[in-house]
Every structure is written in structure tokens, then in C-alpha cells.
Amino acid sequence: MRNLRAGHIVEAVFWLGLVLFLYLNSFDFDQEIEIYKYGASAWPRAILLLIAVAAVGQFAGHWLRGENRSLGMLDKASDDGAEAAARLSDHNNPKWYAWTFLLLAIPFIYMNLPEILATALSLEKPGLHTAKLLCAAALLIVFILAIRGNPVGGMLTLPLLFGAFLQDFGFYFTAPLFVLGTMYLMGERRWKSMIMIGALIIGILLALFVSLLYVGLPTGNISPFYEFGTAVVNLLQ
Amino acid sequence: MDTLTNFMNGTVALFSDPVGIFIFFGGVIGGMLFGAIPGVSMLTLAAILLPFTAHLSPEHGIMLFSVIYCTGVYGGAITAILFNIPGAPENAPTAFDGYPMTQKGQAGKAVGAAVTCSAIGGTISAVLMMVATAPIANWAISAFGPPEIFALVFFGLAVASSVGASTFWKGWLSILLGLLIAVVGLDPVGGIERWDFGMPYLLAGIHFIPMILGFFAVSEVFVQVEKKAKGSYHAPKLSVDFPSLTELFAQKIAVVRSIVIGFFCGILPGIGATLAAFMGYNEAVRWSKDRKEFGTGKMEGVISSETANNAATGAAMIPLLALGLPGGALTAMMVGVFQMHDMEPGPLVFLNSGDLVWVVFSAMFFANLSILLIGYLETKTIINLLRIPFQFLAPLILLLATVGAYAVRGLAIDVAVMFAAGIIGFFLRRSGYSVAGIVLGLILGRIGEQTFAQAMQMLHFEWTGFFFRPIAITLIVAGVLTLLGSIYSSFFKKSE
Structure with missing residues (x-):
């Protein structure tokens, strides 16, 4: 457990939550197609399964080995500095995330609130x-x-x-x-x-x-x- | 001889058309600039231009992107050498020896070597591409059915997942997320609505242009905001000083080695030019008798990295045009250009639009050659442009992206989707996921599902059918082995 950080748990919960949500919603289109035995839902569900496997694999890796950042050539070649910038910034705390996500809610409030008001007050x-x-x-x-x-x-x-x-x-x-x-x-x-x-x-x-x-x-x-x-x-x- | 005739015809077609010439030079200069300016890359430029290629002919659209690819890979070398700030990841190894050369007062020679070797690597790669693509495409037409194409997509994604992100799992999750986004909308076999949540917007599927703009142009700006890149540099005085023929001839082994490495890195799906540059540099160090001199300003370092990254550009076009498989973010965007014109890249492109292919090929050849000329003339201009502070560049990029996202279908919601993709891309990138992987998954997801369905119908839903198709089974086994190898090393390999 000593290798695990809060961020690792958040990541695993995010991926598994996404998988669960989309899996439950996949029953809406779980229809058979005459010419295609697997139907419309087999392919998306296979992807969901693979995501679940990868999320668990990543979590297991974090648990057993921590961040496990090998400094091989491939890793250097694919580093765009975004992670390092995040580590160096003072934004890696729950307060910043909460604050930012609240800010991000403002546009969504605008996209929905006027319509809700108009319906409630039956505005023209x-x-x-x-x-x-x-x-x-x-x-x-x-x-x-x-x-x-x-x-x-x-x-x-x-x-x-x-x-x-x-x-x-x-x-x-x-x-x-x-x-x-x-x-x-x-x-x-x-x-x-x-x-x-x-x-x-x-x-x-x-x-x-x-x-x-x-x-x-x-x-x-x-x-x-x-x-x-x-x-x-x-x-x- | 056919190749030569086709090349000549392509050249004539390219340079007899004023619009084509304009687009060619626009691409050459634009790629170089966006490659050089830190905080933006050729991918930013390509993403911004992508929606507008709908108004161009397919030849011009693909040609523009291939030209941006060639010169963009070179552009970042200038800043890597002069300021130790690689304009793009594929120029990172150039800075290892390029910047020490600047400190020793040999900046001109380092830039000259980069210009010359980028041109050599790119031009030879373009020639190899011209010779190799058509035979591969011809072979693919007879040998590749839906099972093989599905197997190829699987292999491509497996290799790309092992190199794209900060860990194997994140690479794989990035690609799977892209595949998942591609599912939204109507299913390719029966036309059944999937995950549209009752929203008409989602019914047609999430358009890839707002996604690509969000992931590449917008999230890049956000990352720079966090890095607080101010982008104000003191430009040193510089004259480009080409290395003499004897100096260059002394480096012949380094050049040839980097061309071979770059070419093979380019063919493999993944991160093409970036990996090529790192491997080219690494092999130069490994082969060298005096390894300790690397990193202190050795011209061979600059040459190895810059030759290799440009050598990857021509090679990356082979799987795209011969097999329809994009290996990286920029070639994935080229698939987008094809799709906007209702075309699919792949072996049939040679039969149906041979002219397009040869215009693109000759454009790439001349774009690499023009690095020599424009690299010499434009280097000083580029240095001056680097003085534009990022806080003035950022609103321009964001507004261009807005216009681009809106222009595709005239929907304001596409703009909101693009910015949302930018925010998601930003959070994913700072957690080590790969946006290039997501886009690759997004573009290949549709092709993957469609060919899988066709393959299973063709094989009467017998999975064992794959075993009787040697190419398909070889690719699938290779993909599975790649994945297993990455899983093994993610658990058991010692990290440094």
C-alpha cells in the first residue's frame, strides 16, 4: 500500500466508473443484427472490458511498484513536459482541483439554467x-x-x-x-x-x-x- | 523507369498549378515556423488547418499536410541548437550536442549541419518512399482482405500503445479511450444508435475535427499556460555556416546509419520521428569510440538526430498510403483529410487517384530539398519571430481553432466540444496519457470495427479462420507478443 497515492486511486475509480456507467447504458442498444451475429454491443463491450483490465493492471502496477517510471529512451521520446509542469506547479492539491472543477461548472450552468428558468416561469x-x-x-x-x-x-x-x-x-x-x-x-x-x-x-x-x-x-x-x-x-x- | 516518369508527372502537376505552388510554399514556411516556435508544434498548425482542407482539392490537402510534416520536423532544430529549447519533441536529442556547440561559438555550423542533414535524410527517405510504396500497395491489394486489415489495425495499435505515453498502461488506456469515442453514434453494420443519450448531436458521432483541435491546439495552449512559457528570448547573432563537403563526408557513416534507423522508425506505428531522433542519437553514441565527447558539442550528435527524424517522414507515408494505416498523430490527421473528401487511404488510392499520390510524393521530395534553401534564408527571420510572447500567440491559436471548429458544420456546440476536449486533453496529458494515442484510436476505431465485422462475416464467425490466413495471424501474434512484452516489463523490469 505504501506505493499508492491518492491520484492512483482517483484514476482507477475514474476508469472503472466510466466502464460501469457505459456498460449499464449499453443495454439500450443491445440489439441483434440479422447479418451480424455479435450485434451492435459486442465491440463496445469488448473495449469496455479491455479498459477495465488496463485500469486494474495500472492500479496493480502502482500498488506493487509505485509510479514505475522507467527512464528508457521510449519514455524520454514521448515526454511532452506536461507531466513535469504539473509536478512543478502548485496545482497538484485537492483544493486546486475542487476550485477548478467548480469554475468549469460555470459554462455548464449557463448552458442549462436559462432554459430551466424559462420552463419554470413559462417565459416566451x-x-x-x-x-x-x-x-x-x-x-x-x-x-x-x-x-x-x-x-x-x-x-x-x-x-x-x-x-x-x-x-x-x-x-x-x-x-x-x-x-x-x-x-x-x-x-x-x-x-x-x-x-x-x-x-x-x-x-x-x-x-x-x-x-x-x-x-x-x-x-x-x-x-x-x-x-x-x-x-x-x-x-x- | 515508371517511378521516374510518375515522379516527373507529379512534379509538373505540382508546379504548373499556381494554387498548388502557393500551398506548397505556405506549408514549407508554416511547418518550419510552427516547428520552431516553442509552445506550438506542427501538430498545432495541422489541427488548425484541418477543417479548411475541406475547401481544397484532396491533392492539395494531403500535399499541404505532407509538406508541413517534412519541414515541421526540421523547424524545431533551430531553437534546440540556439536556445536549448527544442521546438518539438522530435528535436530534443538535437539539443544534446547542438546547444553545447552554440556555447562554443559554433552555432552557425550546428544549424548548417542540421539544415543539410535534415534535407539529406528527408530527401533520401522520400526517394525510398516513392520506390517502395507502390509495390507494397500492389501486393496489399491482392493479399489484404478484411481479416488482414483488422489484424494490421490491431498490430498498429498494440505497437503504438507501447510507445506513446508515460507508461504502457497509460498508452493502452489512451488508445482505448479513442476507440470508445469512435463507438458513439451509429454502428457500422446495422445502423443502431449507440451511447447517444438521446442527444441529436451525438447521434451522428462525435466529429473528429473538434476533437483533434481540442486535443492538439487547445490542450497545448493550456499546457503552456501551466508551464508559464513567456517565450521571450534574446536572439543571438547568427549566420548559417554550412559544413564543408569534407566535414560532411567524414560523417557519412552517421548519416547512412541515421537514415536506416529513421526510415524503420517511420514505418512502424507509434511516434515516428521522435523515436527516430532518439534512436539515431543513441546509436551514434553506442557506435562511437569516444562516447564521452557526446553532449559536449559534437557535430555527429546533431547530424545523427536531425538525419533520423527527417528520414522518418517519407517512411511514415508508406503504411498510410499503401495500407491505409496511420502511424502517428499527423498521419492520422491526413486520414481525416481523406475522409472529408469521402476517400479512404489505402492501396486503392494508387488505382483510383494515382495523380494525387505522385503530387504528394514529389511535394515531399521538394519540401525536403527546400529545407536547404529556406533553412538558409529563413533562419534569421525565425529567430525574430520567436520574440512574440506566448500570451499574444495563445489567443490567436484559440481563435483560429474556434473558427476552424465552427466552420466544419456551422455548429456552435462544436466549439464547446472542442474546448471541452482541450480541457480533457490537458488533464490527461498532465497525468501522463497520450493525446496522440487517443486520436489514433479515434481514427482507427471505425476502420477496426468495420473490418472486424466484415472479417467475421467472411470467416462465417469462425475465429479459427484467422489461423488459415498467414498474414493476419502473423500480425495478430506479433501484436499480442508486443502487448505481453509490455505488460511483463511494466511489472518486472527494473526502473532506472
Whole structure:
């Protein structure tokens, strides 16, 4: 037992939990196919079995031999430094993980809460849009307050939040904020260069993809963001 | 003679088409830049470009990726030599002797050696590829049925799992996770919905482009955030100084040895060029009479590593084009390019689109040659570009990835899926799993299940049928032995 660390147990529980969850759900498609004896579920279940075997094997290896990191050539060749960076950072504690996972919940709250509210209060479309706007504003404030002292967690959440806002508020409004936010979270504080380089990045992207290649990026569907997005597209194309 | 005629035709087709020329040089320069800039790699560039290859012809798409592959493998050598920061893992061994050479004031000679030997290794590998691929493909058309292709996929995944991640188990789990993701959606035989949880988005299967963008472009940015890479270097003054012919001739054994090693590493599935560079360097040390001089700035070290990693590039195309089996992350993305144009790589590509193959082959040949020219002209420009701080590069990469993920199908949820894949990739990578393994599993999972089903139908569901097919059984036994060997060493081999 002395070789075992909490992380090893978490890994084993994660893999076995995933296997169990997907196995239980595989009964939904456990149907026979006339021309194929094994049906639709044999292949996925075989993969699940192999994952379970590998997870147990890995756990047994950790238990018997600890991390067992051989420093052979193959290992050196496949090291991308991500593990070492994780070891050196001060992020390897349960508090950081809990904090980061709570941050990561913010985009998912946005993806679900307005709809739940709209159903509960039987709101029509304008009401839903107001609910979305209010939720977005509130969650953005929570996000800004919650990332103090955890820039890595903030950096992990920001793109997902951007992805969640994209459909409703449009690329043209959210992208500049996203660019500035990324720079800030990565430690940049010179506002002048942030704005100038941010404008350059957005300018190049819009010129290349919207004006030249006619890629239709999301314009948003909540007023006045929708009107803003369409105005930008009309201006560029 | 056929080969030569085909090569000439491919060359003419490549350089008589303005769009082709533009894409060729864009790929050459882009690969070199992304190879050189620490924190991004040619895989980042390839992932970002992947969605847009839908607008290119298949020839141009595959050609672009193969050119990026050739020059990307070289690009990282410059920073490895000058700053001891390999631009990508395949250039890590180049730094062992390259950086000490810089410290001794021989930076120009080290870069010159890297330029020359990358070009030599890559060009010879491209020639070998041209000669070998077509016969292998011809043989494969008659000798490979579904049982053989399934066995090959199994063997490929078995070898890849033993080299991709920090331990064998993590490598295997990475590949299995990829296989699992490939299951989501409709099953290939009966069209039955699997693990879609009632969501229309999942019904069509998880699209591989948001996944590849997330795993390679986005998670790379996250890893750099954690490393706090600031990326501001003081660029030393440098002039590229090619080694003289006599100096080069003195290293002929090192060059030939590294070409052989690199070529065989490239053919095997796994991590191709990276492993090639390490093995090339290691063998140079092992064969040498004065081993102690390695690591102190010996040109042979730079030559061995840089020749080997470029020699792997041509070789990696052989299993992809002749058998349809990608061996690494970049060749897996090339399968993606084929699939976006409703094509499958494999022996039939030679019959159905021979022109494509030869345009790609000649592009790879000339891309490796152009390392000589552009490596000489562009090295100084690259050094200046390295001054771009990462906090300005990161939003650009993330936005490009966003546009790419959205452009595929016009779905905002693809963007969210991509960022989620990036976060998952980040956590998996910092725990030692291999994102390349996941993508390989994802791409090969579909082919694996389909060929398995066809093979079992063909063999009337008799497993013993595999024993009467020598190629299939050899590959399966080899795969099983590889797995057993890795399991044995994970429990019983002494770690250093």
C-alpha cells in the first residue's frame, strides 16, 4: 500500500466508473443484427472490458511498484513536459482541483439554467433572452471574482465560457473580450499593447475568414448583440 | 523507369498549378515556423488547418499536410541548437550536442549541419518512399482482405500503445479511450444508435475535427499556460555556416546509419520521428569510440538526430498510403483529410487517384530539398519571430481553432466540444496519457470495427479462420507478443 497515492486511486475509480456507467447504458442498444451475429454491443463491450483490465493492471502496477517510471529512451521520446509542469506547479492539491472543477461548472450552468428558468416561469422568447442576458452577466461576475489566485483554472474555463456564449452573443462581440481575457490571464498587464495586438489579431482573422473566405461565424441571436454581429458582417462582406 | 516518369508527372502537376505552388510554399514556411516556435508544434498548425482542407482539392490537402510534416520536423532544430529549447519533441536529442556547440561559438555550423542533414535524410527517405510504396500497395491489394486489415489495425495499435505515453498502461488506456469515442453514434453494420443519450448531436458521432483541435491546439495552449512559457528570448547573432563537403563526408557513416534507423522508425506505428531522433542519437553514441565527447558539442550528435527524424517522414507515408494505416498523430490527421473528401487511404488510392499520390510524393521530395534553401534564408527571420510572447500567440491559436471548429458544420456546440476536449486533453496529458494515442484510436476505431465485422462475416464467425490466413495471424501474434512484452516489463523490469 505504501506505493499508492491518492491520484492512483482517483484514476482507477475514474476508469472503472466510466466502464460501469457505459456498460449499464449499453443495454439500450443491445440489439441483434440479422447479418451480424455479435450485434451492435459486442465491440463496445469488448473495449469496455479491455479498459477495465488496463485500469486494474495500472492500479496493480502502482500498488506493487509505485509510479514505475522507467527512464528508457521510449519514455524520454514521448515526454511532452506536461507531466513535469504539473509536478512543478502548485496545482497538484485537492483544493486546486475542487476550485477548478467548480469554475468549469460555470459554462455548464449557463448552458442549462436559462432554459430551466424559462420552463419554470413559462417565459416566451423575449423573456428567455432576458433570462440568458441576466444569467450571463451574473455568471461572468462570479467568474471574474472566482478566478483570483487561480489563473490556470481561469484559463481552462474562459474558452469554454466563450464557447457557451458564442451562439447567443455572437462571435463579433465575444471574441474581443475573449482575446483580452486570455492575455490578462496569461499575465499580460500592459493595456496598450493588449488592445493594439488584440485588434490586430481580430482584424487579421476577420479579414481572412469573413471578408476573403466568407466563413459565416455566429452573429448571435439576442438583441442588440444580433444587430451588432450582422452590422459587422455587412460591413466586411 | 515508371517511378521516374510518375515522379516527373507529379512534379509538373505540382508546379504548373499556381494554387498548388502557393500551398506548397505556405506549408514549407508554416511547418518550419510552427516547428520552431516553442509552445506550438506542427501538430498545432495541422489541427488548425484541418477543417479548411475541406475547401481544397484532396491533392492539395494531403500535399499541404505532407509538406508541413517534412519541414515541421526540421523547424524545431533551430531553437534546440540556439536556445536549448527544442521546438518539438522530435528535436530534443538535437539539443544534446547542438546547444553545447552554440556555447562554443559554433552555432552557425550546428544549424548548417542540421539544415543539410535534415534535407539529406528527408530527401533520401522520400526517394525510398516513392520506390517502395507502390509495390507494397500492389501486393496489399491482392493479399489484404478484411481479416488482414483488422489484424494490421490491431498490430498498429498494440505497437503504438507501447510507445506513446508515460507508461504502457497509460498508452493502452489512451488508445482505448479513442476507440470508445469512435463507438458513439451509429454502428457500422446495422445502423443502431449507440451511447447517444438521446442527444441529436451525438447521434451522428462525435466529429473528429473538434476533437483533434481540442486535443492538439487547445490542450497545448493550456499546457503552456501551466508551464508559464513567456517565450521571450534574446536572439543571438547568427549566420548559417554550412559544413564543408569534407566535414560532411567524414560523417557519412552517421548519416547512412541515421537514415536506416529513421526510415524503420517511420514505418512502424507509434511516434515516428521522435523515436527516430532518439534512436539515431543513441546509436551514434553506442557506435562511437569516444562516447564521452557526446553532449559536449559534437557535430555527429546533431547530424545523427536531425538525419533520423527527417528520414522518418517519407517512411511514415508508406503504411498510410499503401495500407491505409496511420502511424502517428499527423498521419492520422491526413486520414481525416481523406475522409472529408469521402476517400479512404489505402492501396486503392494508387488505382483510383494515382495523380494525387505522385503530387504528394514529389511535394515531399521538394519540401525536403527546400529545407536547404529556406533553412538558409529563413533562419534569421525565425529567430525574430520567436520574440512574440506566448500570451499574444495563445489567443490567436484559440481563435483560429474556434473558427476552424465552427466552420466544419456551422455548429456552435462544436466549439464547446472542442474546448471541452482541450480541457480533457490537458488533464490527461498532465497525468501522463497520450493525446496522440487517443486520436489514433479515434481514427482507427471505425476502420477496426468495420473490418472486424466484415472479417467475421467472411470467416462465417469462425475465429479459427484467422489461423488459415498467414498474414493476419502473423500480425495478430506479433501484436499480442508486443502487448505481453509490455505488460511483463511494466511489472518486472527494473526502473532506472
